[in-house]
Amino acid sequence: MNELVMNAGLQxxxxxxGVVIVSGGSRGLGACIVQDLxxxxxxVCSFSRSSSARIETWQADPALQGRxxxxxxxxxxxxxxxxxxxxxxxxxxxxxxLVNNAAIARDGVFALMTDSDFQQLLQINLGxxxxxxREVARQMLVQRKGGIVNISSIVGLSGFSGLAAYxxxxxxxxxxxxxxxxxxxSRNIRVNAIAPGFLETEMSEGLAESQRKQIERRxxxxxxxTPEDVVPVVRxxxxxxxxxxxxxxxxxxxxxxx
Amino acid sequence: MTHTTxxxxxxELTINQILEESGRARQDFQDDQxxxxxxxxxxxxxxxxxxxxxxxxxxxxxxEGRTGVQTFSELVRLYEDSLSG
Numbered sequence: 001m002n003e004l005v006m007n008a009g010l011q012x013x014x015x016x017x018g019v020v021i022v023s024g025g026s027r028g029l030g031a032c033i034v035q036d037l038x039x040x041x042x043x044v045c046s047f048s049r050s051s052s053a054r055i056e057t058w059q060a061d062p063a064l065q066g067r068x069x070x071x072x073x074x075x076x077x078x079x080x081x082x083x084x085x086x087x088x089x090x091x092x093x094x095x096x097x098l099v100n101n102a103a104i105a106r107d108g109v110f111a112l113m114t115d116s117d118f119q120q121l122l123q124i125n126l127g128x129x130x131x132x133x134r135e136v137a138r139q140m141l142v143q144r145k146g147g148i149v150n151i152s153s154i155v156g157l158s159g160f161s162g163l164a165a166y167x168x169x170x171x172x173x174x175x176x177x178x179x180x181x182x183x184x185x186s187r188n189i190r191v192n193a194i195a196p197g198f199l200e201t202e203m204s205e206g207l208a209e210s211q212r213k214q215i216e217r218r219x220x221x222x223x224x225x226t227p228e229d230v231v232p233v234v235r236x237x238x239x240x241x242x243x244x245x246x247x248x249x250x251x252x253x254x255x256x257x258x
Numbered sequence: 259m260t261h262t263t264x265x266x267x268x269x270e271l272t273i274n275q276i277l278e279e280s281g282r283a284r285q286d287f288q289d290d291q292x293x294x295x296x297x298x299x300x301x302x303x304x305x306x307x308x309x310x311x312x313x314x315x316x317x318x319x320x321x322e323g324r325t326g327v328q329t330f331s332e333l334v335r336l337y338e339d340s341l342s343g
Contacts, residue, residue: 138309141302144279187302 017041019092020238021085023075023132024102026052028201029151032227033099033234038064040235045069045088048102075102075128085135094143097238098136100129100173101151107206110164118165125169129176137180140189149237150177150193151230154253157195170195174249181247190246192237197253199225220255229254265315265341266334272310276303289331297330317341 020037024030025046031054037044038058044067048055051072058068069091073080088095103125106117133148140146155163156170177193184191198207198215207215216223230252236242237250251257274284276299285297293299299307312318319340327333 138305141306142309142313144306184302 017043018096018238019043019045019088019094020097020099021088021095021132021136022046022099022101023128024048025070026050026055029196029199029227029230030099030101031055033101033231034058034068036231036235038068042097043067043092045092047071047073047075047084049074075132076123078131081128081131082135085132085139089139095136095139095146096143097147097149098133099149099151099234099238100133102128102132103151103169105163105166105206107162107166109162113165121165121169125166126172129173133176133180137184137189140184141187144187146184146187146189147238148180148189148191149234150191151234152177152193152195152249154195154197154251154257157249157251158257177249178247185246190237190242192242192245192247193249194230194233194237195249195251195253195257196230197225197251197256199227199230201227215256218256219253220258223254225252225254265337268311268314269307269330269334269337272307272314273297273299273303276306276310287330289329291330292328293330293333294328311337315341 017037017040020042022030022034022037022044023046025034025044026048030046030048031052034044034046035054046055046068047070049072051070055070058064059070061068069088071084071087073084075081085095104120106113106121108117129150136146136148140148150173152173153167153170155167156172156174159167173193177191181191197219212224233250233252237245270287273287277297278284280303282298287297291297293304308318308320315337317337317340319336324336327336
């Protein structure tokens with residue numbers, strides 16, 4: 001491993017961190033996860049359908065040379081995902097963690113949603129996750145070690161009016177998490193999910209003021225969450241501190257589903 | 259070394275590496291040995307074998323949905339056939 005890392009132009013890879021792929025890292029929660037993992041010494045690889053100012057900042061930062069890698073790609077294209085994972089493996093020599101974060105949201109009355117809405121939600125939120133997880137799990141099987149964190153949502157547990165299709169894709173991640181944890185546990189590959197409540201991100205900007213007030217009212221801690229509430233949990237699930245935790249859903253919602 | 263021998267040798271090395279990494283003894287493989295019953299591979303060992311061979315040989319015949327490989331010689335033949343196009 002060390003030889004391959006050296007070949008990638010990296011001098012040291014602290015044993016307490018590792019190489020992580022974060023899907024959808026250009027904005028919102030994904031970008032906060034990338035920032036947090038970079039701050040804590042991880043080697044972070046990410047991709048999104050488009051770049052962003054934050055991606056450009058990381059790419060230009062001399063202190064992150066060799067420690068951050070980004071591509072624009074569509075998570076729903078099998079060959080593109082396969083090629084991306086191969087590139088990461090070749091660059092860094094291994095893949096220790098995967099954070100399945102890439103997702104789109106489509107809200108509206110279910111009866112009026114379009115075929116295209118359904119197709120996009122399934123293709124990106126579930127299909128893209130399947131493709132990426134398969135490719136990374138293949139590498140982890142050879143390594144006989146790894147950690148996968150699926151970013152779901154409390155709407156996959158409790159539902160939300162206007163988010164039926166989106167909720168279904170997020171609920172799908174729970175099934176993936178439970179089953180993969182069972183399938184891969186014997187190879188020391190842990191699979192967990194996080195179910196954040198409504199967060200103050202670009203994806204929640206579409207909420208009507210009345211919806212926002214309702215969420216706040218129903219949340220014991222009295223506010224919407226922030227990405228900063230969630231990222232330490234991602235890091236915890238990647239750390240040795242969670243070494244005996246797999247197949248679990250960690251809810252981070254201020255008590256909204258308590 | 260012939261093409262056939264090279265492929266067979268790669269597969270032998272890969273399976274033995276996987277056996278060793280999980281604390282099992284290396285083996286000399288016979289053509290008619292069943293991968294699961296005789297050699298002792300489980301489904302995840304087989305998956306790791308296929309992934310490692312993809313790294314080494316650049317192909318994965320199972321991506322096209324190939325199934326039915328039971329014995330060591332059938333595995334070797336599958337890769338030989340795939341490599342010869």
